[in-house]
Amino acid sequence: MILKSLVGILILLISLCECKKAHCRHKVRKFPEGFLFGTSTAAYQVEGAWDADGKTENIWDHLTHNNPCMIMDCTNGDVAGDSYHNYKRDVEMMRELGLDYYRFSLSWTRILPTSFPDHINEAGVQYYNNLIDEMLKYNIEPMVTLYHWDLPQRLQDLGGWANPNVIEWYADYARVAFGLFGDRVKYWITINEPREICYQGYGADTKAPAVNFKGVGEYLCAKNLLLAHAKAYHIYDEEFRPKYKGSIFISLSGQFYEPESEEYVQAAYESNQFEWAIYAHPIFTETGGFPPVVKDKVAHKSAEQGFFRSRLPEFTPEEVEYIKGSSDFYGLNHYTTYLVYRNESAVGRYDVPSFYDDLGNEHYQPDEWEQGANGFPKVVPWGFYKLLTQIRNDYNNPPMIITENGFSSFGGLNDDDRISYLRQYIDAMLDAMDEGSDIRAYTVWSLMDNFEWMRGYSVRFGLYEVDYESPERTRTPRKSAFMYKEMLRTRSLDWHYETDTMTMTIDDGH
Numbered sequence: 001m002i003l004k005s006l007v008g009i010l011i012l013l014i015s016l017c018e019c020k021k022a023h024c025r026h027k028v029r030k031f032p033e034g035f036l037f038g039t040s041t042a043a044y045q046v047e048g049a050w051d052a053d054g055k056t057e058n059i060w061d062h063l064t065h066n067n068p069c070m071i072m073d074c075t076n077g078d079v080a081g082d083s084y085h086n087y088k089r090d091v092e093m094m095r096e097l098g099l100d101y102y103r104f105s106l107s108w109t110r111i112l113p114t115s116f117p118d119h120i121n122e123a124g125v126q127y128y129n130n131l132i133d134e135m136l137k138y139n140i141e142p143m144v145t146l147y148h149w150d151l152p153q154r155l156q157d158l159g160g161w162a163n164p165n166v167i168e169w170y171a172d173y174a175r176v177a178f179g180l181f182g183d184r185v186k187y188w189i190t191i192n193e194p195r196e197i198c199y200q201g202y203g204a205d206t207k208a209p210a211v212n213f214k215g216v217g218e219y220l221c222a223k224n225l226l227l228a229h230a231k232a233y234h235i236y237d238e239e240f241r242p243k244y245k246g247s248i249f250i251s252l253s254g255q256f257y258e259p260e261s262e263e264y265v266q267a268a269y270e271s272n273q274f275e276w277a278i279y280a281h282p283i284f285t286e287t288g289g290f291p292p293v294v295k296d297k298v299a300h301k302s303a304e305q306g307f308f309r310s311r312l313p314e315f316t317p318e319e320v321e322y323i324k325g326s327s328d329f330y331g332l333n334h335y336t337t338y339l340v341y342r343n344e345s346a347v348g349r350y351d352v353p354s355f356y357d358d359l360g361n362e363h364y365q366p367d368e369w370e371q372g373a374n375g376f377p378k379v380v381p382w383g384f385y386k387l388l389t390q391i392r393n394d395y396n397n398p399p400m401i402i403t404e405n406g407f408s409s410f411g412g413l414n415d416d417d418r419i420s421y422l423r424q425y426i427d428a429m430l431d432a433m434d435e436g437s438d439i440r441a442y443t444v445w446s447l448m449d450n451f452e453w454m455r456g457y458s459v460r461f462g463l464y465e466v467d468y469e470s471p472e473r474t475r476t477p478r479k480s481a482f483m484y485k486e487m488l489r490t491r492s493l494d495w496h497y498e499t500d501t502m503t504m505t506i507d508d509g510h
């Protein structure tokens with residue numbers, strides 16, 4: 001007996017020692033009191049009803065209709081998950097999971113078909129009212145993204161995010177949305193993933209509107225977008241916050257760039273500055289403005305290339321002040337990590353001028369890193385931990401909301417690889433929180449399968465599978481949905497939990 005308990009104590013001691021390590025895989029970890037959980041989607045990816053009830057064309061309608069096979073499987077979001085007609089089922093899924101909040105986006109042209117506030121489309125407003133009211137009935141908070149990539153095509157005809165007038169166009173739309181929904185929406189996200197909007201949409205052709213004006217378009221967009229964001233922030237802060245008491249912030253994508261070896265520490269630092277700090281530095285530092293290393297490198301290259309001024313436009317001192325501090329949270333979308341090096345093999349690899357020529361690095365992911373069926377995202381939880389640590393250190397520990405994190409598969413209900421990814425990343429997030437990171441909430445991408453931009457429907461990110469062959473777009477919970485539900489119910493991460501059913505129940509009243 002004594003021997004048995006001694007052995008027991010010994011085993012306990014050994015496991016406690018192991019659990020001191022950063023990634024203890026076998027301990028049940030509790031989330032702090034008040035920590036919130038959600039899932040995320042975006043209008044174009046799930047709503048469908050692309051021209052229903054007065055909605056007009058946006059840049060994704062335009063791209064997919066005019067160049068269908070720029071999308072891997074030549075599909076589009078015309079019907080998608082048809083959430084426009086399925087919002088009750090969507091809310092039922094949120095109840096099944098026991099979500100605290102649901103992050104979704106508004107379609108600009110569904111609310112303002114002319115792009116401007118001269119005509120408000122009642123049917124579009126009704127759809128969002130129905131969705132919001134149905135959620136609130138069950139105590140699920142709406143977290144609303146104003147802009148998740150679907151610019152009115154008419155505004156794109158005028159240059160879109162490269163035209164400085166977009167600051168007012170966007171601010172007008174934001175003001176309309178605050179007025180329509182602000183009485184019930186307490187979490188507002190101004191803009192989702194500036195990097196993907198500006199670099200992929202204007203400096204490349206890997207997202208709509210595929211302008212591909214390298215080395216110029218992405219920087220014009222960056223400046224205008226940050227000013228538009230700040231304008232919406234100030235409108236809310238001054239005119240709506242006093243009566244509605246909500247919060248408003250931006251969601252930045254941030255993949256992590258790790259030096260391949262010691263000699264590339266500076267190179268990796270610069271990759272992180274170019275790729276995401278270009279949007280974070282103006283908002284979250286005390287000095288504001290674009291990161292010094294980005295300003296220097298682009299100015300230097302521009303002069304060398306014969307430009308009369310830097311291709312990265314400057315902010316006036318007033319604009320620097322206007323943008324600084326314009327976000328209540330640091331919203332972070334994170335998926336994966338890359339290794340960085342810089343040597344002669346990078347020279348001459350990129351178009352001149354271009355963003356990657358300005359940066360001058362190479363990045364890649366080793367073949368041996370764990371990956372799912374699709375290869376994106378590769379599973380690198382320590383990169384999430386390092387990124388969170390860097391954000392805590394560089395920006396004086398801002399309050400954070402993880403607004404996206406998730407894993408893609410080719411489909412099927414048995415998604416053990418998604419469960420494994422989510423657990424490892426949530427574990428890494430808890431490590432950062434243990435060391436002081438002020439993270440308040442975590443959001444899985446995605447509630448359900450959806451139109452994954454250039455990958456169409458070929459990859460699946462949902463906790464719920466969507467059957468695109470069925471007219472109702474039937475949604476079925478995957479195994480990961482049961483894992484997430486249990487995590488939310490127990491408010492803890494348990495590596496050993498296995499669901500013994502694939503049948504969902506609803507236990508409202510969390």
Ligand SMILES: *[C@@H]1O[C@H](CO)[C@@H](O)[C@H](O)[C@H]1NC(C)=O
Pocket residue numbers: 260341342343344345
């Ligand atoms: C540059 O570095 C990469 C990664 O370490 C290496 O594979 C490549 O051979 C190097 N090229 C040159 C020209 O040194």
